[in-house]
Amino acid sequence: MPKISTKGRLMPESPIRKLVPFAEKAIEQGKYIYHLNIGQPDIKTPQNVLDAVKNNSVEILSYSRSEGINSYRQKLAKYYQDTNINVSDKDIIVTTGASEALIFLFSSIMDPGDEVIIAEPFYANYIAFSTATGVKVVPAVCNIEDNFALPDIEVFEKLITPKTKAILICNPGNPTGYLYSEEEIRKLSDLALRNDLFLVADEVYREFVYDGEKHFSILEVEGMDEHAVIIDSVSKRYSMCGARIGSLVSKNKTVMSTVLKFAQARLSPPTYAQIASEAALDTPKSYFTEVNAEYLSRRNTLIKALEGIEGVKVAKPKGAFYCIAELPINDADHFAQWLLEDFDLDGETIMIAPASGFYSTPLVGKNQVRIAYVLNKESLLKATNILKEALKVYKN
Structure with a gap:
């Protein structure tokens, strides 16, 4: 068959989206997924x-x-x-x-x-x-x-x-x-x-x-x-x-x-x-005041919860709505897939983005994940508790 280009072969998969098939299968199995993997805010688009x-x-x-x-x-x-x-x-x-x-x-x-x-x-x-x-x-x-x-x-x-x-x-x-x-x-x-x-x-x-x-x-x-x-x-x-x-x-x-x-x-x-x-552009300034206050509260909730998990190291963000967490594991890609395929806590699991895809340096970030705090605080607390329990099972 005709060959594709070298550029096409070198084009990387999205570290954020490559786990989607596993998430879809988990949903088919009846699992509920907390999506911490993608920067899709749950904040409503301004009505205007x-x-x-x-x-x-x-x-x-x-x-x-x-x-x-x-x-x-x-x-x-x-x-x-x-x-x-x-x-x-x-x-x-x-x-x-x-x-x-x-x-x-x-x-x-x-x-x-x-x-x-x-x-x-x-x-x-x-x-x-x-x-x-x-x-x-x-x-x-x-x-x-x-x-x-x-x-x-x-x-x-x-x-x-x-x-x-x-x-x-x-x-x-x-x-x-x-x-x-x-x-x-x-x-x-x-x-x-x-x-x-x-x-x-x-x-x-x-x-x-x-x-x-x-x-x-x-x-x-x-x-x-x-x-x-x-x-x-x-x-x-x-x-x-x-x-x-x-x-x-x-x-x-x-x-x-x-x-x-x-x-x-x-x-x-x-x-x-x-x-x-x-x-x-006609959206009132109060929109950003409220949204920033919400993201700040979510950040504080998430960081505190992550810091409470044994073996987890997390960098505290001062902007955007992401953080990088270092987990007590060797391969975050495998762990992220395992969470979707083989783990749930009372029918619920989480989807995270392995951080290695955010590095061009080989083998760096293999034990790190990116977490997007685009969910409400209650969901973030449930999600971090699932992560805590999953790490206990995964390490054993």
Whole structure:
């Protein structure tokens, strides 16, 4: 038979979704599953967003501009300006999710064989995007012992080669929940400027920050106009994962004109989803106050429960809604599958994401899992109790 491409063979499975068949079988067997594996919030989408799709005067569902609907980009620019990011609608290209934004960017600023340095562990699909574009990921390894803080800037310096074109961070981080300080952002910015590199920040969780901390964007740093690129999305911010609307934001005109060519090749982002996303920008600030308070309470509940399990080590997140937990096991992939296939507590079990898929360094994170605290506190307590009892059985 004809052969598939090398790129196709190298494309990794999603560590988050590869266990779905086992979960479906468990459900068929009558088990109830607490889904801690995926960042799908149970927070309701704002009603004004849903109403904008239900009640509109659209008669022909036509293409939008390739860079996105003008009125949406203008309102999006105002949103950024209100967060101390001075951009205009011309600095924004609307994409079909943050995923498309990253693929367009990688294709625009890097050739096959070029390198991007990424603080590790990182969102698993970064590997998929790099594979799809022929880009090599160079990890800057962070450790659970220091809460996945940014490595010393000298670590990044040593990783830079003539092939290095960019540094990519997620702030706050998925899967760690780590929040970069202003000092860390400024150090990375200085490094990018000194070495003439792009600094790319995935800021899709920017609204979810806890403990009195403040999110600081790379586009708040003076002198970074030609070097900084923000990747963003409505998916988590407004609990609109299914809308698949993201954005790429940069004041570098060459980058934006190049990205636009890729955007034109796919014609336009989805029109109804843009209508919904534009309406989302009218969501009152109180929405985020309430949502942040809920996530903070969930985080505290989850971390306390995990710390109460013998042998479990957990990093305390300061943003987003994920944490990495180190378990007293050798193979989290096997454990996660075993939970679905062979274990239940009174007919209930849990689904978790093995953390090895969030590392590009071989054999790292094999005893770690990512847990998403996207369930209510009662469910989180039940889920962590199932984990506690499962570990007792699994170890024996």
